[in-house]
Amino acid sequence: METKDQKKHRKKNSGPKAEKKKKRHLQDLQLGDEEDARKRNPKAFAVQSAVRMARSFHRTQDLKTKKHHIPVVDRTPLEPPPIVVVVMGPPKVGKSTLIQCLIRNFTRQKLTEIRGPVTIVSGKKRRLTIIECGCDINMMIDLAKVADLVLMLIDASFGFEMETFEFLNICQVHGFPKIMGVLTHLDSFKYNKQLKKTKKRLKHRFWTEVYPGAKLFYLSGMVHGEYQNQEIHNLGRFITVMKFRPLTWQTSHPYILADRMEDLTNPEDIRTNIKCDRKVSLYGYLRGAHLKNKSQIHIPGVGDFAVSDVSFLPDPCALPEQQKKRCLNEKEKLVYAPLSGVGGVLYDKDAVYVDLGGSHGFQESEEVRPTHELVQSLISTHSTIDAKMASSRVTLFSDSKPLGSEDIDNQGLWMPKEEKQMDLKTGRVRRKAIFGDEEDESGDSDDEDDEEMSEGDRLENSSSDDEEEEEDAEMTDKQYMSGKGIKRPKLEMEEDVEVDLPAFADSDDDLERSSVEEEAEEADDSSEEEDSTAEEGKNILESKAVRKGSKPELLQTNDLSNSLNLEKSLTMKKATLTTSDSGHCTAEEAFASEDESEENSSLSREKDSENEEVIRKKFPKPSQVVSGQKSGSENLVDETSDIEDLLKEEEDYKEENNYSTETSGALKWKEDLSRKAAEAFLRQQQATPNLRKLIYGTVTEDDEEEDGDTGEELGGLFRVSQPARECKHKADSLDCSRFHVEAPHDWDLEEVMNSIRDCFVTGKWEEDKDAAKILAEDEELYGDFEDLETGDVHKGKSDPDTQVEDVEEEVKEVDPSAEESAKKKHLDKKRKLKEMFDAEYDEGESTYFDDLKGEMQKQAQINRAEFEDQDDEARVQYEGFRPGMYVRIEIEDVPCEFVLNFDPHYPIILGGLGNSEGNVGYVQMRLKKHRWYKKILKSRDPIIFSVGWRRFQTIPLYYIEDHNGRQRLLKYTPQHMHCGATFWGPITPQGTGFLAIQSVSGVMPDFRIAATGVVLDLDKSIKIVKKLKLTGFPYKIFKNTSFIKGMFNSALEVAKFEGAVIRTVSGIRGQIKKALRAPEGAFRATFEDKLLMSDIVFMRTWYPVSIPAFYNPVTSLLKPVGEKDTWSGMRTTGQLRLVHGIKLKPNKDSLYKPIVRQKKHFNSLHIPKALQKALPFKSKPKTQAKAGKTPKDRLRPAVIREPHERKILALLDALSTVHSQKMKKAKEQRHLHNKEHFKVKQKEEEEKLKRQKDLRKKLFRIQGQKEKRNQKSSLKGPGEQSM
């Protein structure tokens, strides 16, 4: 019945499956693919020309390699920071609307006013920080440096505007982020065709700027003042799936786009001096690279600062925790924008408004977070609650000057409680950073409402605060009971470890403490049980100890004190307790022990007898003794006061100390192993922080205290004093890197020799490296094989292992571990086979590129794995604050204008600086004037550069490099060529791009970017030279030698230039020989020819130009609100001249005048007589008389006619005229006649032709008809015949 309902299966006719099937079918038929064609017709694919083949191969390889990018290590953190989306465009293009629509699309919330960055959760793995960028060039430059994605809004009804191109150019210089164009105002087009055309035009122009095929998005129109939902949704989809390529500058520098700013300055200071430097804290997601505490940062628009403190906070806009589901639920669609008042607080110019549950987002955080956060924090923390409580103890004392370790400082400030204070004058709510103690006093229950905006950690903290406080009190009481009032030696701080150590160490310590105690007790119990088995070992131990017992008493006393110390608190500050650490002692400790041991030996001698036994057990080895001595002696001073207490405890811990401090030692390694394992575990637990403390724990104190504040109060109760003597000793001792052996082993003993046996190839190898073992395994794997040639069948030896397996097969059901091992073995086998296979088949393919990529990947994996399992607090110590964390950065000495003129619309960027990037020096770069910039740039004109994070004004010199490497100064930049530029400014790594603009203030009519380029070199010395011509005049001329004066002023100067090349203007070359005595500065010079007195002699020299040390950061953020784009720095000389109306007085000689050419007069050529004679006749000047002068005898006499003759002549003339006229007429007439005759003839001819034509026509017609007839008849003929 059911079968009827089912549809009949239909064969697929299209789609990949069907295609595959078809292919298979074709393959079966032996036709189809190229492969088969190759097989079918191998001749067609044979190699025709080896050269061509090589070429084509080469080409394909070239193309392949071109596609490669240099592989980089993927350093993106697991939880990346939000992506910075910069919405950019000229005014009135719809930026704010777009941001609002996007936020509404992602979070279903509507923000009324957007100021500053807005962070939203856009997907399971992605968050966005959206920020608007106006057309102030400062803002454009800053945001281009931090942008991951730029939404470039373009008003389609208007077309591209200058800002768009400027921004694109800025982006190109500072690393090109992803750029997506968005066309708006598309509804203003009336005709569809026009719209289409515009779209196409804009798209292609956009492509030429970005890259062909760059995405351009169209927002077709507005509905109720918003863009269409579907389009915004699509845009959102595009943004959330977009992939990014790492940009060099961004990945190598940490940076923060601050989304919150607070003024932490003491209100009293402000009251007394409103212009005092401020202390501010800035909040934001850390991006780029790891940020180290106390590092240098630059805030573009403000200046360079040293970070006084960094702490990380819980993420205010966290990604959803579980990733299983497909989409986010409403609760997870968070939005965080403190500057625009989302997330609880609204910042106005002079007030902060706390939103009490108005907006959706805030409610959310209120409702969901408490439980959420608490659970989350419980899950995420790696330390137990009591460890946390213990660690929180520190805050009790941190209100006074912290102990000098910067880490403790950290701890105090990591999560300061914040308290809102209402300033009565202004009505402004201030958030004051308050530490543990203050809070105790104030007990701020009424402020708790306000604290909601401060993130969830506070909730968690406050919940456990009270208990912690109590605990703290108890603990500290206990701790400080003994030490009250006594000045403590610096190195002796076992008890107050919690106070003077980095925070991470505390928690660890407490963890350790608890674990150590437990472990020790366990070990204790177990060891007692095992005592019988370990009897022998102990005996050996004791015998050793006895041998050592003969050591001087001093040792023992020290041992005693050491043991006491141990027993008192198991937190081991110094790593001196175990053998392994004997080497870790610093010289300082050694000195300490020497100094103090003598004084203290007498004190402790009394106790000796009691503790001797214990001591002997404890310190069986010489190195141990040494170490004990060191640490012990330091502690003795303090010990005397509370030895009584300790003695009681001693009994309890006696045994446990045995095991925790005793090391296995090289001699007795074969003793009971389980105990050893426990020991090793313990020791590892202790030693790590010990060593760390030894290295990092005390030194910070040293440094700070050396700076002078030795009398600092500690916790308000104690004074830290330091044994100055030791310090001096250490400070001035020998500087040597050799590590001398303090307690050499006796290498003649067999045991000692055995202890390093395995360090040699001759020793025992590890399981996985032992050749014999590997061989055996291989045999097991490849044991069975058949020799095909001989037909022999080799059977692998059935190892005892395999035999056991066979035997065990029956037992397997019973023994799960055996099964496990078998499984593992099987897997191993498989893996090995796979490796073999890979090695055989994949190896050939791997190229250099693949190898490199693999290496990078491996490194990335190592990077990820290394600190994965550590909690953030410890991690931060090692690798710095990693990108993706939400951090709070405190900065001191910020100019008050930064706070007073704070405008949330302007982005605050904290750009981390690398090493020595904060220094100032000479920077050389390659520069090219932008082709769209109208003017050329002049050397020594101040110009604003944007390099790295910075924007600053400086005075560059332009130069060009000659062929011999000389850098010659240029007055102006070349028009269409690169040139060099050098300026005095902040050092930036080579390869960093930069741009230059003439001014950042106001709106310039044209394209504002004046030049672009790249940093080439950083140097401390200047090499730019300019040409200098020294001129002189000859005052005495011999043959080729001349005396020249006026070039130098003294003989010394001449001496400097002896041998230099000189030249006259006419091109006669010469050389300076020697100075002359007579006129000062004159010299003798030789030339290749004789000079004239009128010659000018000159020498070409090169004069180094000094670069003005002018560096002026653009402090645009310090300008008052609304005037931030009016920063103006030093003006150019041209501008100054214009303002003051100073005309430039030109050099008269340099002026251009109309050129008047004088008539050239040539003299006749004069050939000397002698030469004339010698010349051949042809060349001899011919002495010809003038043609006009005929001699008189040649002149013919004039004929004078008689009147009669004249008459005759006149008549003849007339007659000939008449005749000629007649002839002319006749000729004309004849011509006419001829013409007419010709016409008649032509007519006749035509008629004749016509006639002939007609005739022919007739004839042809008849002929045709005849033919037709014939044809017809011929067609008919046969038909008729057949009929």
Added chain:
Amino acid sequence: MATQAHSLSYTGCNFLRQRLVLSTLSGRPVKIRKIRARDDNPGLRDFEASFIRLLDKITNGSRIEINQTGTTLYYQPGLLYGGSVEHDCSVLRSIGYYLESLLCLAPFMKHPLRIVLRGVTNDQVDPSVDVLKATALPLLKQFGIDGESFELKIVRRGMPPGGGGEVFFSCPVRKVLKPIQLTDPGKIKRIRGMAYSVRVSPQMANRIVDSARSILNKFIPDIYIYTDHMKGVNSGKSPGFGLSLVAETTNGTFLSAELASNPQGQGAAVLPEDLGRNCAKLLLEEIYRGGCVDSTNQSLALLLMTLGQQDVSKVLLGPLSPYTIEFLRHLKSFFQIMFKIETKPCGEELKGGDKVLMTCVGIGFSNLSKTLK
């Protein structure tokens, strides 16, 4: 507004080299006060002055200010310049004293460094040039500093107190360093050594070799100790002899030990047999300490790890020497870098004492001096 990186301040003359080297690399000025202030002979010694001069030679634009008594030193680093340099080292310390710092700085020069150092090549205090050649150079190679021009040559040997030795060192320039993962030292496969003698009987070297072999042969058969007897002008100005031993492992780790005779006129005469035996024992001691890096080069390895890319580098060391510990502190104050320090207990294996695994993330240092063309 040009804020200079705030300077660091220290007291005492100890670790002067570290401070100046790190200052040069980090670009932070350093001020050292109270240099032997309580001493009868206060102020900088000759060899330190020579070191500062050397630093001045290889940098460009550094500013050094020393007060009249020489007890206060202010050093504002310039850019590392490099090029061909010659330097006469003070004979109070051996060339190793200078060379150790040069090894730290040489990869980050503007021009590849080619330097001739004159002075004492082997003494009892500092690591000798032989040892540095055998251990530090392979270590640098691990970081990608390699090439034809990477060499360290002993042209002449000079023993204290006279000196007269000459060393040529050249090193290529790198923009970035590779991260390293040296967690397994491997097993020692061979031991090599150099027994040298100058201005004494050549027989001394042979006697040293025999005695050293007698001890080491118990562990490994592959031992070869070269004898190097320099004569004439190559033998420096003072007599002396000594031995340096290097153990090479399968994974390319070099551990070294060395011993030199007492300088002429100081201390009792040392028998070459004793010297050989003691040196061999020192090598065993070094092997006992173990690790992937020789104890003298610990700080060099750590420095280069710090100056790597922002990647994790790991190195297994023996117990940290006091010099290294101070170096770690200095690294922290100059570069804000902290190492993750894990103690690796020796366990049951017969591989000597406990080891320390040092892990750090590089600061992403790039050579600012190198020119981009």
